[in-house]
Amino acid sequence: MNRSEIPVAKNKEYIAEIVGIGHEGEGVGRVNGFTLFIPGALPGEKVLTKVVKVKKQYGYGKLLEVVEQSADRIDPLCGIYSKCGGCQLQHLSYEAQLRWKRQLVIDNLERIGKLKVADSEGNDEASTEGKQTNSPSAGEKQTNSGIVVYPTLGMKDPWRYRNKAQVPMGEEQGGLVGGFYAQGSHRIIDMDTCLIQHERNDDVVAKIKDIGRRLGVSAYNEETHTGLLRHVVVKVGFRTGETMVVLVTNGDKIPQVDEWIAGIRQALPEVVSIVQNVNRERTNVIFGGKTRVLWGQEYIYDYIGDVKFAISARSFYQVNPVQTEVLYGKALEYADLSGDEVVIDAYCGIGTISLFLARHARKVHGVEIVPEAIADAVRNAELNGITNVDFGVGAAEVVIPAWQNAGMQADVVVVDPPRKGCDAALIASILSMRPRRIVYVSCNASTLARDLRLFEDGGYRTECVQPVDMFPHTVHVESVILMVRK
Numbered sequence: 313m314n315r316s317e318i319p320v321a322k323n324k325e326y327i328a329e330i331v332g333i334g335h336e337g338e339g340v341g342r343v344n345g346f347t348l349f350i351p352g353a354l355p356g357e358k359v360l361t362k363v364v365k366v367k368k369q370y371g372y373g374k375l376l377e378v379v380e381q382s383a384d385r386i387d388p389l390c391g392i393y394s395k396c397g398g399c400q401l402q403h404l405s406y407e408a409q410l411r412w413k414r415q416l417v418i419d420n421l422e423r424i425g426k427l428k429v430a431d432s433e434g435n436d437e438a439s440t441e442g443k444q445t446n447s448p449s450a451g452e453k454q455t456n457s458g459i460v461v462y463p464t465l466g467m468k469d470p471w472r473y474r475n476k477a478q479v480p481m482g483e484e485q486g487g488l489v490g491g492f493y494a495q496g497s498h499r500i501i502d503m504d505t506c507l508i509q510h511e512r513n514d515d516v517v518a519k520i521k522d523i524g525r526r527l528g529v530s531a532y533n534e535e536t537h538t539g540l541l542r543h544v545v546v547k548v549g550f551r552t553g554e555t556m557v558v559l560v561t562n563g564d565k566i567p568q569v570d571e572w573i574a575g576i577r578q579a580l581p582e583v584v585s586i587v588q589n590v591n592r593e594r595t596n597v598i599f600g601g602k603t604r605v606l607w608g609q610e611y612i613y614d615y616i617g618d619v620k621f622a623i624s625a626r627s628f629y630q631v632n633p634v635q636t637e638v639l640y641g642k643a644l645e646y647a648d649l650s651g652d653e654v655v656i657d658a659y660c661g662i663g664t665i666s667l668f669l670a671r672h673a674r675k676v677h678g679v680e681i682v683p684e685a686i687a688d689a690v691r692n693a694e695l696n697g698i699t700n701v702d703f704g705v706g707a708a709e710v711v712i713p714a715w716q717n718a719g720m721q722a723d724v725v726v727v728d729p730p731r732k733g734c735d736a737a738l739i740a741s742i743l744s745m746r747p748r749r750i751v752y753v754s755c756n757a758s759t760l761a762r763d764l765r766l767f768e769d770g771g772y773r774t775e776c777v778q779p780v781d782m783f784p785h786t787v788h789v790e791s792v793i794l795m796v797r798k
């Protein structure tokens with residue numbers, strides 16, 4: 313579009329029709345065919361907007377007034393929703409969030425993957441029960457009319473679902489504050505409660521702030537690179553109740569460390585582990601290289617299904633344990649294991665899926681690029697007495713072809729890649745291995761669609777797609793996909 317053809321101008325006001333939701337949860341609006349991204353607007357609405365930025369193909373608008381309101385609009389529950397940025401969809405009803413997440417997956421499958429999606433939704437209506445009733449063996453998968461994309465499996469109670477808080481600390485006149493960064497800046501705004509966090513995490517952070525204020529602890533200042541406390545990280549085991557506090561400090565020495573420990577133990581008896589992580593770098597990365605236990609256990613423990621996991625200060629663990637069980641339950645169901653299969657779990661992290669599947673398979677081989685994650689995976693296998701798993705460290709696209717060259721065959725391959733999706737070399741290797749089933753766990757619908765196209769062209773049929781809501785009120789969409797050899 314030439315500049316002269318752009319039908320909107322900066323600082324002018326327009327009525328926009330909202331036709332979709334963008335990657336950041338903003339409304340996607342149209343003004344005379346021109347696209348404006350308008351935070352806070354919802355599909356189906358007409359809004360009055362002021363244009364704040366114009367580019368060649370699109371622009372950005374500020375929401376001034378909702379002229380025609382969507383039936384799905386609700387009042388956000390959280391008082392700081394518009395300032396915080398941690399959630400993007402609280403102004404959309406939960407039912408509508410689930411519908412939107414399913415539709416996003418469908419749009420990507422059709423547009424990027426050039427895949428045909430069935431009109432049918434499978435057997436269920438959109439589920440907020442977390443129930444697993446829409447099994448592919450229960451009927452409507454692999455219809456001739458296309459892939460069945462089931463209604464998103466949501467949470468019965470989509471609040472207080474996170475087991476980990478990472479709170480940046482700052483200072484105001486009254487002392488230590490902790491919460492979130494004001495939008496567009498690194499100024500820290502104090503926060504008492506985060507409605508997607510476990511209540512325990514709010515309580516721990518509040519009490520740590522109290523103790524810090526009492527002891528006169530300084531907060532880290534990014535600009536001057538001075539001050540001590542950078543972040544407070546809290547992890548809670550939903551099943552066990554065990555809680556870990558990690559104090560991330562700009563320096564080795566914590567003055568009055570014994571008072572710190574005594575204060576935390578007295579105020580928070582459920583804390584079983586107090587850890588210090590030292591980060592002296594000028595960086596946005598939360599953790600530094602050095603970690604030591606100040607008091608108590610090195611790990612807290614939690615369960616996914618009947619598998620027990622040891623969680624250290626630095627180890628990765630899914631943040632929504634309730635929905636993780638739903639997600640992995642689907643992966644297990646789609647893997648359709650009888651106990652005799654060899655399974656490969658590519659991108660296995662700390663081995664969560666591998667261990668979840670191992671009790672139902674003959675052998676599971678996990679591969680992951682981060683050596684520390686594999687050390688956790690090995691430890692967790694031992695913790696559970698699971699002996700039919702082994703783990704390889706390295707890039708899946710290198711390790712799996714090497715396994716294959718050494719004669720390994722898999723009946724089922726599970727992939728759970730990062731947002732960029734599977735490496736093409738890995739897909740080629742899986743295709744030549746010809747497993748009976750491939751189960752794809754995806755956190756990015758667009759790279760998923762790209763990869764499914766390659767699997768389809770390589771001889772696999774996508775049977776069904778199950779979106780699972782791991783992160784209510786945010787724009788993140790997770791899905792589990794079953795592919796079978798044609």
Ligand SMILES: C[S@@+](CC[C@H](N)C(=O)[O-])C[C@H]1O[C@@H](n2cnc3c(N)ncnc32)[C@H](O)[C@@H]1O
Pocket residue numbers: 630658659660661662663664665679680681682685706707708709728729730731735755
């Ligand atoms: C979405 S996570 C999945 C983790 C695990 N399956 C789980 O559910 O906790 C993706 C994992 O892939 C790992 N990873 C990234 N690139 C990789 C590669 N080329 N080969 C193997 N693992 C990789 C990351 O370190 C991360 O642990």
